[in-house]
Amino acid sequence: MINSVRNTVLAVLNKNNYGYISPSDFNLYAKQAQMEVFEEYFSNYNKIINMENARISGTHYADLKKNAEENMEIFSVSKFLSHSSLNKYFLPSLITTGDESILLNKVLCYYTITTSGINDAVLANSLSCSTATFETDGVSAGDLVVNLDTEDTAHVVSVVSESELLLDADIFPSANTEFKVYDQGGVSEAEKVNHSRITSLLMSNLTSPTMAYPAYTQEQDFIKVFPAAINKPGQVFAQYFRYPYDPKWTYSTILGGSPVFDQSQSDYQDFEVPLQTEYRLVMKILQYCGVSIREEEVAQFAAAAEQKEEPTFSQKQ
Amino acid sequence: MAYLSQYQYYENAGSAPEDKNWGSYQYVSLDDIVNNFLLMYSGNHSLVNNEERYKIRFHAKRAIQELNYDAFKEVKVLELEVGKNLRFVLPSDFVNWVRISMYKDGWLRPLSENIQTLSAKAYLQDNDCNILFDQDGNILSPENSLIDFQRIKKEKKSIYLNPGSRFDGQEGWAYGGTWYFEYRVGKRFGLNTETANFNPTFNVDKKAGVINFSSDMAEELCVLEYVSDGMEGGDDSLVGVNKMFEDFVYADIQYRLLTHRHGVQEYIVARAKKERRALLMNAKIRMSNMHPGRLLMNMRGMDKWIK
Numbered sequence: 001m002i003n004s005v006r007n008t009v010l011a012v013l014n015k016n017n018y019g020y021i022s023p024s025d026f027n028l029y030a031k032q033a034q035m036e037v038f039e040e041y042f043s044n045y046n047k048i049i050n051m052e053n054a055r056i057s058g059t060h061y062a063d064l065k066k067n068a069e070e071n072m073e074i075f076s077v078s079k080f081l082s083h084s085s086l087n088k089y090f091l092p093s094l095i096t097t098g099d100e101s102i103l104l105n106k107v108l109c110y111y112t113i114t115t116s117g118i119n120d121a122v123l124a125n126s127l128s129c130s131t132a133t134f135e136t137d138g139v140s141a142g143d144l145v146v147n148l149d150t151e152d153t154a155h156v157v158s159v160v161s162e163s164e165l166l167l168d169a170d171i172f173p174s175a176n177t178e179f180k181v182y183d184q185g186g187v188s189e190a191e192k193v194n195h196s197r198i199t200s201l202l203m204s205n206l207t208s209p210t211m212a213y214p215a216y217t218q219e220q221d222f223i224k225v226f227p228a229a230i231n232k233p234g235q236v237f238a239q240y241f242r243y244p245y246d247p248k249w250t251y252s253t254i255l256g257g258s259p260v261f262d263q264s265q266s267d268y269q270d271f272e273v274p275l276q277t278e279y280r281l282v283m284k285i286l287q288y289c290g291v292s293i294r295e296e297e298v299a300q301f302a303a304a305a306e307q308k309e310e311p312t313f314s315q316k317q
Numbered sequence: 318m319a320y321l322s323q324y325q326y327y328e329n330a331g332s333a334p335e336d337k338n339w340g341s342y343q344y345v346s347l348d349d350i351v352n353n354f355l356l357m358y359s360g361n362h363s364l365v366n367n368e369e370r371y372k373i374r375f376h377a378k379r380a381i382q383e384l385n386y387d388a389f390k391e392v393k394v395l396e397l398e399v400g401k402n403l404r405f406v407l408p409s410d411f412v413n414w415v416r417i418s419m420y421k422d423g424w425l426r427p428l429s430e431n432i433q434t435l436s437a438k439a440y441l442q443d444n445d446c447n448i449l450f451d452q453d454g455n456i457l458s459p460e461n462s463l464i465d466f467q468r469i470k471k472e473k474k475s476i477y478l479n480p481g482s483r484f485d486g487q488e489g490w491a492y493g494g495t496w497y498f499e500y501r502v503g504k505r506f507g508l509n510t511e512t513a514n515f516n517p518t519f520n521v522d523k524k525a526g527v528i529n530f531s532s533d534m535a536e537e538l539c540v541l542e543y544v545s546d547g548m549e550g551g552d553d554s555l556v557g558v559n560k561m562f563e564d565f566v567y568a569d570i571q572y573r574l575l576t577h578r579h580g581v582q583e584y585i586v587a588r589a590k591k592e593r594r595a596l597l598m599n600a601k602i603r604m605s606n607m608h609p610g611r612l613l614m615n616m617r618g619m620d621k622w623i624k
Contacts, residue, residue: 049361191370205551206378207371212348212553215371 001278002030002249002270003261008282013289021289023249023259030247030271033284037273038244041072042103071274075241076105080153081223083233088222092240099242104192106239107223109230111211112186114139119172119179125157127165127172127179135162139181146234147171148178153234156181180232190214190225190236202226244272344557350377350566358571364585365574373570378548380569381558385547386412388601389559395541396420403469403535405528407521410545417519417528420538428530431518436529437462471532478515491533561603565596 006026013020021029048064051057057064081089082096092101115137121128127145143156145167152171160166165181172179193201193215201215202208209215209226216223225236250268251259262268271281283305290297321338324330329337351374359365359373385391392415395408418425439462441449449457467473474488477496489498517534528541549555558566572589575581 053362193369193371201371204371204375206548207375210553213351213370213374 001275002247003263005030005271005278005281005285006249006261009285009289012282012286023251025289026285027246027248029285029288030249030281032288033281034244034247034271034273036284037277037280038075039102041068044068045072072241074272074274075102075244076239077101077242078237078239080151080234081107081236081238082151083231083236084222087225087228087231089225089236090222091218092238092242093221101240102243103241104218104223104238105241107190107192107216107225108187108237108239109190109211109214109225110144110182110187110235110237111214111230112183114143114181114183116178116180119177120175122172122175123164125154125167125170126160127167128163129179130163133162134159134165134181137181138183139165140184142184144182144184144234145171146180146182146232148180148233150177151233155184180234182234187237188212188214190216193217195219198226245269247271343559345560345563347374347377347381347553347556347558350558350563350570354567354570358567364581364589365571368574372574376570376573377566378556379573380566381556382546382548384558384562384565385544388562388597388604389544389547390604391544391547392542393545395543397539397541399530399534399537399539401469401535403530403532405519405530405539405541407523407526407528408541408543408545410548410550411526411543412546413544414521414528415542415544417542418540419516419534420540425540426516428516429514429518431520431531433520436468436520436522436525436527437464439463439465465529468529468532469535471535473532475518475531475533476514559604562600565593565600568593568596 009026010020045065045068048057048068052065077092077097077099079092079097081092084090090096091104092099094100115132115134117129117132119127119129121130139156139159141156141158145154145156145165147153150171152169154167154169154171157166157168188211190209191213195217198215198217207213211227211229214225214227214230216225218224223236225231230236246269248267248269250262250265252262252265253260263270271277273281283303286301287303290300321341322330326338326341329335351370354373354377355370359368393408393410397405399405416427417430418427420426439459441457441459443449451457461469464473471490471492474490477484477487477489477491477498479485484496484498487498489496517531517537519528519530519534521528528539530539547556547558568589572586572593575589576586
């Protein structure tokens with residue numbers, strides 16, 4: 001989609017010889033445009049819910065919520081959170097999970113340890129421990145295995161024998177690594193509690209956090225999970241919405257003064273927002289271009305066109 | 318929670334204790350209640366929205382506590398021997414007593430409550446009745462007050478009831494199963510009906526967490542029937558409610574959330590209240606087990622002569 005958007009933008013700009021924007025400028029504007037569209041998803045979603053409650057939204061083909069959810073869920077990610085210390089876990093970030101989160105939607109805590117030990121042989125996609133009794137301990141397919149040294153996680157595909165598990169990922173590249181196996185059924189959703197409530201909640205007789213009803217608070221770049229017994233790597237799993245990757249229009253050669261699009265470049269990145277937003281992306285990029293080349297007409301045209309041609313619920317409110 | 322297989326139900330799938338799941342189908346767990354409420358009664362299109370889970374959990378537990386106090390007919394029973402100190406420490410989950418009995422000679426003898434003081438705290442005093450303190454300013458207390466001491470040492474009198482005996486209605490001392498009486502001169506007035514009982518009497522000292530008995534209860538077996546609040550010592554996984562009350566618990570949580578929320582129209586609160594009340598009545602009727610078999614038993618008793 002990115003090449004199509006760029007071609008359209010250039011075509012509009014060239015129409016009255018307004019000017020030209022370089023690939024690097026285009027990439028900057030494309031990033032901003034995509035971010036604007038992305039952030040509107042969340043506020044629009046709330047408005048769509050309000051429309052439903054006001055009975056001004058329908059079902060089937062008129063189901064705006066379904067479409068909005070689909071657009072947002074493109075950016076939904078489920079990953080284990082890196083353990084910091086004690087009951088603290090790092091929030092998703094480029095360093096820990098490889099992406100930045102805009103909204104931590106769900107935090108799950110594994111709390112039932114089926115077995116633990118130290119692996120003593122290295123087999124591909126397997127966990128081997130001669131002293132383990134996996135079958136007797138009730139390990140079953142789907143249970144979670146955590147390498148406590150690397151914090152890598154995998155799920156059990158099958159129990160091969162008392163001492164060997166087949167895993168869906170190769171997380172034990174070396175021997176003498178400590179591991180834990182968590183029961184897939186022993187998982188509960190943690191509730192986010194703000195700091196002004198957590199102290200009272202912890203002191204409450206009826207509602208203090210338990211393994212079955214954990215809670216967490218958020219500060220700086222980590223979350224703190226309660227009860228404090230949730231304090232091991234691989235115990236906290238999160239579903240969150242990440243920010244979209246920066247779009248990048250890449251080229252290989254310059255032909256006749258113009259760069260030629262090449263999507264085989266390693267740093268190529270298309271827009272992640274769906275195709276239906278192409279029109280708005282073009283208009284938003286044109287607005288930035290109009291400001292950039294000091295052509296007020298371009299900026300005004302794009303802003304007016306975005307408002308008029310494809311009105312959204314948010315703009316009408 | 319998933320349904321249990323027959324093997325899990327009867328044998329706990331070969332694990333101990335074997336009886337873990339017996340009768341469990343009558344109950345719905347706290348986890349299920351909270352989860353079902355979140356799924357079915359709260360959300361963007363529901364009356365309850367944007368409520369924290371801990372509030373739902375709180376109201377669910379409160380509803381279960383309230384049901385345990387009266388609506389459930391689930392009385393816990395504990396048998397313990399009363400020591401020489403004539404004290405019975407209340408169980409850790411005790412909320413209120415239903416009946417206190419002495420188990421003797423194969424018979425359960427319900428005891429009467431004696432609301433007159435059976436026990437007291439005492440301070441040490443000098444000859445001029447001044448209270449004595451230690452060097453830190455704390456009051457000095459004896460181990461037992463005189464009233465406790467006399468009760469424990471069986472120096473307090475109680476009334477002997479035995480219509481077949483000439484000592485019937487007289488005050489005396491019960492000691493080692495034998496009664497001793499003072500020589501009676503003249504008439505006695507003002508019979509205290511509370512203590513006028515052949516069996517020992519008791520007084521529940523809720524603050525101290527003990528039941529104090531009269532002296533004739535020493536080294537006897539006491540059976541305490543009591544109600545708890547159903548919180549199972551704080552273990553949420555054991556907390557549950559009879560399925561007859563499941564709908565009531567949902568309605569109660571909804572009502573409590575709506576009634577304490579700002580801006581909810583009064584007719585919505587009233588509707589929730591009405592629903593809650595109706596469901597409670599329904600559940601109580603169901604729990605009362607009025608079925609033809611029982612009615613028949615009562616009807617058969619109609620012609621019985623009351624002697």
